[in-house]
Amino acid sequence: MLGEGTPKVAIMMGSPNDREQLDAGIQLLEEFGVDHEVNVLSAHRNPNQVAEYVDAAEGRGIQVFICAAGLAAHLAGAVAARSTLPVIGIPVQGGALNGLDALLATVQMPRGTPVATMAIGKHGAVNAALLALQILGLQDGDIKAKLKQKKEEAGGK
Amino acid sequence: MLGEGTPKVAIMMGSPNDREQLDAGIQLLEEFGVDHEVNVLSAHRNPNQVAEYVDAAEGRGIQVFICAAGLAAHLAGAVAARSTLPVIGIPVQGGALNGLDALLATVQMPRGTPVATMAIGKHGAVNAALLALQILGLQDGDIKAKLKQKKEEAGGK
Amino acid sequence: MLGEGTPKVAIMMGSPNDREQLDAGIQLLEEFGVDHEVNVLSAHRNPNQVAEYVDAAEGRGIQVFICAAGLAAHLAGAVAARSTLPVIGIPVQGGALNGLDALLATVQMPRGTPVATMAIGKHGAVNAALLALQILGLQDGDIKAKLKQKKEEAGGK
Amino acid sequence: MLGEGTPKVAIMMGSPNDREQLDAGIQLLEEFGVDHEVNVLSAHRNPNQVAEYVDAAEGRGIQVFICAAGLAAHLAGAVAARSTLPVIGIPVQGGALNGLDALLATVQMPRGTPVATMAIGKHGAVNAALLALQILGLQDGDIKAKLKQKKEEAGGK
Amino acid sequence: MLGEGTPKVAIMMGSPNDREQLDAGIQLLEEFGVDHEVNVLSAHRNPNQVAEYVDAAEGRGIQVFICAAGLAAHLAGAVAARSTLPVIGIPVQGGALNGLDALLATVQMPRGTPVATMAIGKHGAVNAALLALQILGLQDGDIKAKLKQKKEEAGGK
Amino acid sequence: MLGEGTPKVAIMMGSPNDREQLDAGIQLLEEFGVDHEVNVLSAHRNPNQVAEYVDAAEGRGIQVFICAAGLAAHLAGAVAARSTLPVIGIPVQGGALNGLDALLATVQMPRGTPVATMAIGKHGAVNAALLALQILGLQDGDIKAKLKQKKEEAGGK
Amino acid sequence: MLGEGTPKVAIMMGSPNDREQLDAGIQLLEEFGVDHEVNVLSAHRNPNQVAEYVDAAEGRGIQVFICAAGLAAHLAGAVAARSTLPVIGIPVQGGALNGLDALLATVQMPRGTPVATMAIGKHGAVNAALLALQILGLQDGDIKAKLKQKKEEAGGK
Amino acid sequence: MLGEGTPKVAIMMGSPNDREQLDAGIQLLEEFGVDHEVNVLSAHRNPNQVAEYVDAAEGRGIQVFICAAGLAAHLAGAVAARSTLPVIGIPVQGGALNGLDALLATVQMPRGTPVATMAIGKHGAVNAALLALQILGLQDGDIKAKLKQKKEEAGGK
Secondary structure: OEOOOOOOEEEEEOOHHHHHHHHHHHHHHHHOOOOEEEEEOOOOOOHHHHHHHHHHHHHHOOOEEEEEEOOOOOHHHHHHOOOOOOEEEEEOOOOOOOOHHHHHHHHOOOOOOOOEEOOOOHHHHHHHHHHHHHHHHOOOHHHHHHHHHHHHHHHOO | OEOOOOOOEEEEEOOHHHHHHHHHHHHHHHHOOOOEEEEEOOOOOOHHHHHHHHHHHHHHOOOEEEEEEOOOOOHHHHHHOOOOOOEEEEEOOOOOOOOHHHHHHHHOOOOOOOOEEOOOOHHHHHHHHHHHHHHHHOOOHHHHHHHHHHHHHHHOO | OOOOOOOOEEEEEOOHHHHHHHHHHHHHHHHOOOOEEEEEOOOOOOHHHHHHHHHHHHHHOOOEEEEEEOOOOOHHHHHHOOOOOOEEEEEOOOOOOOOHHHHHHHHOOOOOOOOEEOOOOHHHHHHHHHHHHHHHHOOOHHHHHHHHHHHHHHHOO | OEOOOOOOEEEEEOOHHHHHHHHHHHHHHHHOOOOEEEEEOOOOOOHHHHHHHHHHHHHHOOOEEEEEEOOOOOHHHHHHOOOOOOEEEEEOOOOOOOOHHHHHHHHOOOOOOOOEEOOOOHHHHHHHHHHHHHHHHOOOHHHHHHHHHHHHHHHOO | OOOOOOOOEEEEEOOHHHHHHHHHHHHHHHHOOOOEEEEEOOOOOOHHHHHHHHHHHHHHOOOEEEEEEOOOOOHHHHHHOOOOOOEEEEEOOOOOOOOHHHHHHHHOOOOOOOOEEOOOOHHHHHHHHHHHHHHHHOOOHHHHHHHHHHHHHHHOO | OEOOOOOOEEEEEOOHHHHHHHHHHHHHHHHOOOOEEEEEOOOOOOHHHHHHHHHHHHHHOOOEEEEEEOOOOOHHHHHHOOOOOOEEEEEOOOOOOOOHHHHHHHHOOOOOOOOEEOOOOHHHHHHHHHHHHHHHHOOOHHHHHHHHHHHHHHHOO | OOOOOOOOEEEEEOOHHHHHHHHHHHHHHHHOOOOEEEEEOOOOOOHHHHHHHHHHHHHHOOOEEEEEEOOOOOHHHHHHOOOOOOEEEEEOOOOOOOOHHHHHHHHOOOOOOOOEEOOOOHHHHHHHHHHHHHHHHOOOHHHHHHHHHHHHHHHOO | OEOOOOOOEEEEEOOHHHHHHHHHHHHHHHHOOOOEEEEEOOOOOOHHHHHHHHHHHHHHOOOEEEEEEOOOOOHHHHHHOOOOOOEEEEEOOOOOOOOHHHHHHHHOOOOOOOOEEOOOOHHHHHHHHHHHHHHHHOOOHHHHHHHHHHHHHHHOO
C-alpha cells in the first residue's frame, strides 16, 4: 500500500469497504506521481493506532491527510484534532441516510479544528486528491504545471 | 466539580457553553445522591486528555459516561472507542442546524462502538441522567426504589 | 425463541420482518452466552400484550430491553413508559424515508422516559447487543472480560 | 375541563404546555356547540391512564379523539392502537426540530393503525377540530349546515 | 371501477400509476362490503373535472374522500377546498424525494381546510381505508363490529 | 389594488399576511412602470374565485402570473393547472418548517404543469418580479433596456 | 444538435450524462417545431465557454435558456448572472442526495438573479420545455394555440 | 481592504452582510501576520469581476482563496472553476433554511473542481482561516510554529 518514495499524502479510511469509493482519487495521485500511503484505520476501532500514526506522520514527511469515513464519520476530525497539517475529509456514501450523516459529521467541525470537506462519495474522493495536489502544487512546480494542463484539457477553461 | 464520594458517573461536555443544557440532568443525579464528576473535555481540542481520562476512569470506579457535544459531535464516540463501559450521548442543541448535525454524529455509530443516544438538548440531558440511574439501579436497590417511586409520582403510571 | 436459562435480555420487535436486521445483534448475545428471549410484539397491534409483558419482565429477571421498530416507531418508548429498566431502541431501516422517521420517533423522547437509541438498521442492532452486554458487564466479570478481549481483538485499541 | 353535555370529542394532549397551541381548535368546537372534554395525558408518563381513558371512551359516547403531542409524539398512535374510533393527530410545534420529529412520529403509522394527521402546530389544531366536525356532521345536520355556512363565509367558495 | 350500490367512499388518484400503491386499501373496503368508486383525476390536469366531481359527490351519497397523489401533491387539498366532507390524503411514494414532498404538500394545510393525512405509500393507503371505515362505522353497526373483530384478530389487543 | 393601465402581471397571494414578503418585488414592477394587479386569493379558501380569475385573466391582457403561498402551497399549481401563461411561484417563508414545505409544494410539480419556482421568501419575491420583467422584456424594448441597465449598475457585470 | 432555423431556446447541461433526463423535454420542443440547440457546458469545467456562449446568445436570437445540472448545480445561476433573458433551471436527479442538493443550489438564488426552477429530474425537464413554450407563446400565436390544444387534450381541463 | 504586504490569502464574500460572520476568521489571519485582502464580489452580480480577479490572483501572489456565500452559494465553486489554487468555502448562515442550502451548494461539487468546505457560519470562518494557515505553514516555519503553539495552548492536546 505504500508508495515507493517518502509519502507526502496519507490516505486513511475507516473501513476496507470504503476503498472502492476512493479508487479514482488514489489513481489521480498516482497519475501525478505523488507518493502516498493508504491505511485502514478507524477512529472507533483503532483510536490509539490513529493517534500514533497521526503523531508520527509529520515527522515522516506527510504533508496532507485524506480521511474517508461513513455514518457518524469521526475519522477526519480525530486526525485534525491531533495535527496542524491540512486534513481533507470525504464523507463515504452508504448506510440508511446514504452519507448525509457522514457529511454533517465531517463538515460541521467546531472552531479550532478544520476539516476540508469534500462531496459525499466518489466525486469527493477525486476532489480530495485534487485539493491535496493543489496544496502540494504551491511548492512543487511540476504538480502545479500538471494541474494547469489538466484543467485546460478538461474544459479549455 | 467532583462529588464527595467515589464518582460513579462521569459527565463530559465538549464546551463550557454546553453546561446550561446539562443542568437539569446533573441536578437529577444529585437528587438521587449519586456521586458524579463533571469535566469540560473536547474530543477535538483535548484528544489526549480525553484518552487519559477515559482510560483511567474504570479503574477509578466510573461505571457510566455521559457525554454532551454539539455540531459534528464526536465526544461520545471518542469515549466509546476507548471503553467497555456504557456511554450515553447527548446531542447539544445549537448552531446553524440546531442540533440535527449533533444528533446524527452521535447516534449513527458503526457496529462495534455503541453510544446510547438521547434527544437533542435539555430533554436529552435529563434522560441521560435517568438512563444512568436505571443502569446503576440494576445493582443498587435504593436507586431502583427511588426510580420506581419517581415514575409513579410522575404519572401514577 | 427462548434461551435456556433465565433470560436477562428481552428483545422485542414490532414486526417479524424486522428480524433479519436484528440477527447479527442476537448472535452476539449468543456468542457471549447471555440468556435472552425474542418476541414480536407491536405497540400498535398488541398494546395490552406489550403492557403485560413489560410489567412482568422485571419480576422474571429481565434486566435490559432491546426494542426494534420502524416508521413511527413507538415500541421502545411504550416499553420505557412502563419500566425503570434500561430500554435500548433500534430504528428499523425501511419505508419511504428509510428509517429517518423511526430514528426521530425513537430518539426524541421527552424528559422522563429515556430510550438509549442506536443507529438505524443492522449497525444499530449489533450496537444494541453490545450496549446490553456493557450494562450487564458492570455486574458480571465474565461478560466484562469478554468485552475487553473482543475490543482488543477488533482494533488493538 | 368537561363540557356540559355528553362529550363527543375527546381532546388529549401530552403536556400542559401544548394547550396554547390547541386553543383556537377548542374554541371552534365551542363555537359549534359540540360537547368535548380536554385532558392532559401523556403516552409516556401515564400509559395506564391513557389505556383506561381510551378503553372507556366509546362507552361514554366519545366519537372522535384529537391527540396533540410533540417530539417523539406517540400519543395519537397509542390511542389509535386501542380504539376503532377515528383518531386525529396534531404534531406540536417546538423542540430542537420544531415539530418535524412530531410530524413523522404521528403520520408514519404502520398499516392497521391510522392516525389522521394534521399540520404542525396551531394550523393543525384548528383543522383537527374542523375534521372532527366534518366527521360528526355526517350524522348531524346542524353541524353540517354550520360547516357549509362557515365555508361559504370564508371564501364564497 | 364503480361498486354495485350507491358509493359512500370516493377514491381519487392523481395518476393511473398510483393505483398499485392503493390496491391493498381498496381491497379492504371490498372486504368490508363498502361501496366505493375509484377515479383517476388530477388536480393539475383535470381541475374542472375535479371540481365538478367533488361538487356533485355529496349529493350522490359520498361520505368520505380518499385522495392519493405524489410530488407536489395538491389533490387532497383541492378536494378539501370544495367540500365539507372528510378528506383523507395519501402521499404517494416515488420521485426524487420518494414521497417526502408529497407528505409535506398533503399534511401542511393551512387552517380552514383539513386533510387527514396518512403515511407515505402502501401503509398509508391501507390506513386511509381503515380511517374511512372508522368514520362510516360511527353510523353503521356492521362496519363497527367488523372493525372491532379485525382489531382483536390482529393483536388480541 | 389595480394599476392604472391594463395590467400585464397578476400577483396573487394566499393570505394577506404574505403581502409584506412581496413588497420589494411589487416595488420593482412599479419602478419599471409595468401595470399589475394584486389579489389575495387562496386556492383553499377561494377555489372558484381563483378559477374564475385565472380563466378570465388572459382575455384581460394578463401575460404572467406571480403566485405566493406558504405551507402546503398549492396556489401557483392551481393557477398553472388552468392557464397556458407562465406562472411564477414564490414559496412564502414561515410556519414550523419555515418554508421548506412551501418550496417542495411549489417546485415539485408533475410533468404538464410547470411552475417557475423562486427562492423562499423576500429574495424569491424580488426575483419573481425580475423574471416577469425578463419575460415581458422579450417583447418590450424599454423593459429590456432597463433590465440591462439595472444589471450593469448592480455589478458592472 | 442544432435545429435547422435560428434557435430560440438554448439548452445547456453540465454533463453528457444529464442528457437522458432531458430527452422528453427536448422532444416536446421538437413536437412544437421550436428551433433549439443543445450544448454540454459545465459552469465548473468550462466557465469561459459558458460566458462566451451566454454573452453571444441574445445576439444570435436566443430567447430562453434551459439549464440542467446536478449536485452543487451552478449552471443556471451562472447563466442568469450574465443575461437578462429568462433562465429555466432543472435540478438533475442523482448523486448521494438524489437531487435535493441540486434543487437547493438552483432555486435558492439571491435577489437580483432569478432562475425559474423546475422539479428534480425528468418531470422538471418536460416542464422546462413547457415553460419555455409558454414564454414564446406570448409572441407566437401558433405556439399559444398548440399549448391550449395540448392542455385540453390532456385533461379536458 | 488590502493588507500592507503582498497578500497571500484572498478573502471573497458574496455580500457585505456576510462580513460579520467572517470577522473572527480575518482576525486570526491578522494575529498570524499573514497578508490578505478582502473583497465583496458576487458570483451572480459580478461574474466578470470575479473572473478577472481570480485569473489575476495567482500572478499577484495569492496562494489560497477563502470564499463565503449564502443561499445557493456559487462563489467558491466559481472561483475553483478558474484556478488551481486551493479554494476554501464558507457556507454563510442565514435565509429561510439557515445555511443548509449554502452548505450543499458549496460542498457537493462535481469531480474536477474541489472546494474545501467548512462548517456553516462563524465556526466555519475561523476554521477557513486556520486551514489557510495550515496550508501556508507547509512552506513557512513561523506559521507552522505558531499553529503548533496555538494548538497546544488550546488543549494541551
